[in-house]
Amino acid sequence: MSDGSAKPELTGTEPVAQESEIPHDSARLHVTGRADYVDDMPEPAGTLHAAIGLATIARGRIAAMDLDAVAAAPGVVAVLTAKDIPGANTASAMGKGVHPLLAEGRVDYHGQPLFLVVAEERMAARRAARLGRIDYAPEPPVLDIAAARTAGAAPIAAGLTVRRGDVAAALESSPRRLSGRMSVGGQEHFYIEGQIALALPREDDELLVYSATQDPGEVQSVVAHMLNLPANAVAVSVRRMGGAFGGKESQPAIFAALAALAADRLKRPVKLRPDRDDDMTITGKRHDFTVDYEIGFTDEGRITGLDATLYARAGHSEDLTRGVADRAVLHVDNAYFYPAARAESRCLFTNTVSNTAFRGYGGPQGIAAAERWIEDIAYTLGMDPLEVRRRNFYGEGARGVTHYHQPVRDNILARVVDELERTSDYQRRRAKVIAFNRGTAGPIRRGIALVPVKFGISYSAKFMNQGAALLSVYRDGSVHISHAGTEMGQGIHTKILQIAASEFGLPLSRVRVTATATDRVPNTVPTSGSLGTDLNGMAVVDAARKIKARLADLVAPGLPTEEIGFEAGEVLTPEGRVGFADLVERAFKSRVSLSATGYYRTPHIHWDRAAGRGSPYLYFTYGASCSEVAVDTLTGEYRVLRTDILQDVGHSINRDIDLGQIEGGFMQGLGWSTTEELWWDGSGRLATHAPSTYKIPLASDRPAVLNIGIAEWSENAAPTVMRSKAVGEPPVMLALSVPGALAMAAASLADYAFPPKLDLPATPERVLAECARQRQMAQRAPGVRAAE
Structure with a gap:
């Protein structure tokens, strides 16, 4: 086209290249x-290896830093500190706050990089990095959302407020209303290939950086600003990564910039590959959230008003927190129409790692909250949660507009849910689960849940599209x-x-x-x-x-x-x-x-953040999952017996790859929502910094029966390539059917009379605590059939 943009209209009838099998190209x-990954590349002659010296307190002033023993260690070529950075000492591109590459004057989280050791061999650099003697003037750290709210410090980034209608009046006039609080945990990316960079100095003060990054443009920008170079003097190359999940969007700039600093200073190639413990200690995670909410509804289960505030733990710098929190606010509707709503995000500073992008980018946290209040309503009214979900689905006309004022076009969600309800045999199985729970005297209880997902596709920051x-x-x-x-x-x-x-x-x-x-x-x-x-x-x-x-x-x-x-x-x-x-x-x-x-x-998108309204998404994807679980109510241990999934991918370009993304996304979401628990001790040290202390799903955690289907009849109504739809992130949220089923199993101990309060991740400990709470409530409530 004459203006340089691509022809936007593809009819979807153009055939995708089809051969007998189209596997992943690598x-x-x-x-x-x-x-070849970065660590597989032959090292140029004279390559040096770098390691990072890390802070051992979570907050305080650096009184003195003695690095003489580090510099004298065998094989050490150089020791670099913030004073050696000629330009901007930040790992953040412009507009995302300051994230120091090397601490300067003070420490803001346990594990913050303080200095860089460069040696002839990697192990020599790693050993030397532990020899630094740092004198601190410690200060009490702020480590979690509760502490940050108590401290009342200014937000680290501006929050987003979205409004529609008169929420106060809607709540006041609602036949029923309830309030609650939910905690949604974070998640470690746990990519197979860790963070890594190899920087090669070239003639005329140019640099070539091989980086495992999702954003070579950001790495280029950070390196150039750090070295006071124009962008055209820095080339960044990425052949492939061994997993990323958002953890290699902004965070790789830390390692690439430090390697580049050493390479530029020493005029020799420098590789920086931290070990897994240091990687997990230094880098940000999925944001954990606390959500306070009040919701009004009718006796039939229709929502009349919502007021929600989402508190996000940002960590010590802004990084991508604002965008993540924005998307969480925009996804607190999930599949549901709110006649009146107010949703607000607050981005809180804490003395922990700077949390960052993670598959779903705030969407999972917002949708998890939406599913919590749907279940609150259902258990309060004694209804099947699926029926409450259906009664609140987006519809036509006025009921087809989100709380941020975007019309929900091409809404196929009801068809997706109806099809999955039928193919998963949900109604018969739910009746069977209820009969099992009421007929057993043993500790094993079962639960089943069918959860829909609507997910917006496009960046709300328009320039990124x-x-x-x-x-x-x-x-x-x-x-x-x-x-x-x-x-x-x-x-x-x-x-x-x-x-x-x-x-x-x-x-x-x-x-x-x-x-x-x-x-x-x-x-x-x-x-x-x-x-x-x-x-x-x-x-x-x-x-x-x-x-x-x-x-x-x-x-x-x-x-x-x-x-x-x-x-x-x-x-x-x-x-x-x-x-x-x-x-x-x-x-x-x-x-x-x-x-x-x-x-x-991308055409047809616009977003006014200040007003909290617009159409930030080109289209929506739709999906649904149904999961059944068995829970030992004496220990909290559980197994996922069966999961059925139906996902909308539009006109699939590569069905096998899409199926792989759905399965992988679901399993990663299963880890986030059930077993992956991040834990900082009282000093601010990340205790879950290795596979020995952090539990990702194993092959044995996979549902015993896993049926994955693609909505073959779907074709994207929006003008996308081959009429396909995005598939990488939406399946993560399909895993929310598992906590829903666990909640049902726990609620059976009080004959489903009380809304379960199961925060995420729904670890066996949390499941056991919820089982105990349900038993106590049943004993106190007259007329409730308590479990034996």
């Missing part, structure tokens, strides 16, 4: 060990692509291959995607928000169609490109067929450009 390399690509066709007819998205195992490169192959009518073997690099595609936005394919796939389409138009003009001047066919390695013209490679060679000899940049910006 699958063979992964399983054979030939996939852009993608770019560089596409080159070589004389032999092969195609080479570099785009702004990064591959972290989710399969974006495979989908990009399919999109390009489909556009040119070529087999996948003729298309190759290379590393993401800032010196090929500049000004990248992070690969996050499930938007990698949406943004960069459309940019590839734009670039491909520019080249196709040039080729079409060569063989049929004046004929619209749409009337020239590209299929099966040939180009169909009015005069007949010509081989694609032959036409490309002809184009080269006719001096026709065979490379193009592609660009895409």
Whole structure:
């Protein structure tokens, strides 16, 4: 298009490149060990290794720092502190507060980087980093949301308030109302590949940085500002990551910048790879939240008004907290219409790691809160929670507008839920669960829940909704692509291959995607928000169609490109067929450009944060899950017996990859909502800093029966590439059916008379405590059939 943006309208009828099997493009390399990650790259001659010296208090002033023993340790080449940073001492790009690369004058969390050791060998650097002698003037730390609220300090970032209607009047006139508080825990990313960077000095004060990052553009910006260099002097390259989940969006800048500082200072390559304990200690997590709410509703279970305040633990710097908290506020509706609502976020400073992006980016916390008050209503009224959910679904007309004033178009949620209710046999199984609980005298109780998910797709920061690509066709007819998205195992490169192959009518073997690099595609936005394919796939389409138009003009001047066919390695013209490679060679000899940049910006979105209203999302995805559990009410231990999932992905570009994302997202959500508990001790030290103390789901934690379905009939009504929908983040929230089922099992001990109060993660300890609470309430309440 003349303004440089991609043609936005794809009908969805264009066929995706189909072959007998389309596995992940690096699958063979992964399983054979030939996939190159940063730590697999051959180290250039003279490579040095860095390690970070960490603070051992959570808050206080640095009175003195004696690093003589560090510098004298065997193999040490240099010791660097904040004084050695020539430019900006911050790991945050502009607009996200200050996050010191190396502490300067004071410490704000236990494990904060204080100094950098550079040595000939990695183990020498690690040993030396523990020899520093630091004198502190300690101060009492603020470690959690409760302490931060008590302290009453100014928020670390501006919160968001969204309003619709007269909430006070709605609550006052509601036939029923209730209030409550819910805690939603954080989560460690626990990527397979840890944080890592390799910085190589080049001539004329340039640097090449290999970083495991979702945002090479941010790494480039942070390194350049730190070294007082222009951005064009810093190149960042990313071939692949071994998992990221948001933990490699902003946090990799810490490690890349420190490696770059040493490389620039010493004029030698420097690698920085912290061990797992240090990685978990230094880096931010999923934000934990406390949600205070009051809700009004009718005797039929329809919500009339909501007032909710969401408190987020930011940690010691802003990082991405504002955006995460914003999305949480925008997702407290989940699938439900609120006639009157006020939702507000508050971003609290604490002396802990700076929390950051995590798969779902605030959406899981907001949706978890919504499901809590739905269950409060259901148990208060003695209704099936699914029925209460249905009665509050978004509908048509006035009931089809969110609390932030965006219309919910293409709403297929009821169909998704109806289909899953039928295929999971929910009603019969629920009746069976209730009969089992009422008929047993033993400690085992069962629960079942069916939970819907509506999730918005796009960044609320409008400028981030852009993608770019560089596409080159070589004389032999092969195609080479570099785009702004990064591959972290989710399969974006495979989908990009399919999109390009489909556009040119070529087999996948003729298309190759290379590393993401800032010196090929500049000004990248992070690969996050499930938007990698949406943004960069459309940019590839734009670039491909520019080249196709040039080729079409060569063989049929004046004929619209749409009337020239590209299929099966040939180009169909009015005069007949010509081989694609032959036409490309002809184009080269006719001096026709065979490379193009592609660009895409998301249409139809707008957001006024100050007013708390707009349409921040291009479209919504819909899904539902049904889980059944068995709980030992004497120990709190439980097993997930069965989970059924139905997820909307629009017109799937790669069904196998989408199924993998759904299963992986669900399991990661299962860990977040049940077993993964972060724990800081009284001194502010992260106690759960290793696999020995932090429990991610194991293979044995997988539901005994796991049925995953894709809504094959769905096709995105929004103008996305191939009419597909995002799939990376929405499945995380499908795991909320498991805490819902656990809550039902606990509530059975008081004959479902009292709303369960099960905070997340629903660890066995919390489940056991809720079982005890239900028993106590049953004993105190007349007429309630208490469990024996």
